[in-house]
Amino acid sequence: QLQLVESGGGLVQAGGSLKLSCVASGDRFDNYVLGWFRQASGEDRHFVAAINWIGASTYYTDSVRGRFTISRDNAKSTMSLQMNSLKPDDTAVYYCAASRRLPITTNISDFGSWGRGTQVTVSS
Numbered sequence: 001q002l003q004l005v006e007s008g009g010g011l012v013q014a015g016g017s018l019k020l021s022c023v024a025s026g027d028r029f030d031n032y033v034l035g036w037f038r039q040a041s042g043e044d045r046h047f048v049a050a051i052n053w054i055g056a057s058t059y060y061t062d063s064v065r066g067r068f069t070i071s072r073d074n075a076k077s078t079m080s081l082q083m084n085s086l087k088p089d090d091t092a093v094y095y096c097a098a099s100r101r102l103p104i105t106t107n108i109s110d111f112g113s114w115g116r117g118t119q120v121t122v123s124s
Contacts, residue, residue: 004022004023009119020083032100095114
């Protein structure tokens, strides 16, 4: 399994941008589909975005499509989530995750490796 560590969260005003990063170690990085999930206070964890092993296919939940961009660099074992036009509803803890379910999946139960999360807070 991969070990994952997120960074880049913080406090931003509505309309602003943040870039989250996830660094992986422990296994061959390009064997995994990668994803971002988020969990708002008092709610379940939900899918945000996913990217296949080579970065050729991406999926987004409807609420972030066109504002967020997921990417990966297999040579550096890193993944990123560029978040633009942020809204207060984007406030949550963001988790990076990895899945061996090829070619790609958005199902949270398919992701077996998880980071500890990074807090994103968007003020109105």
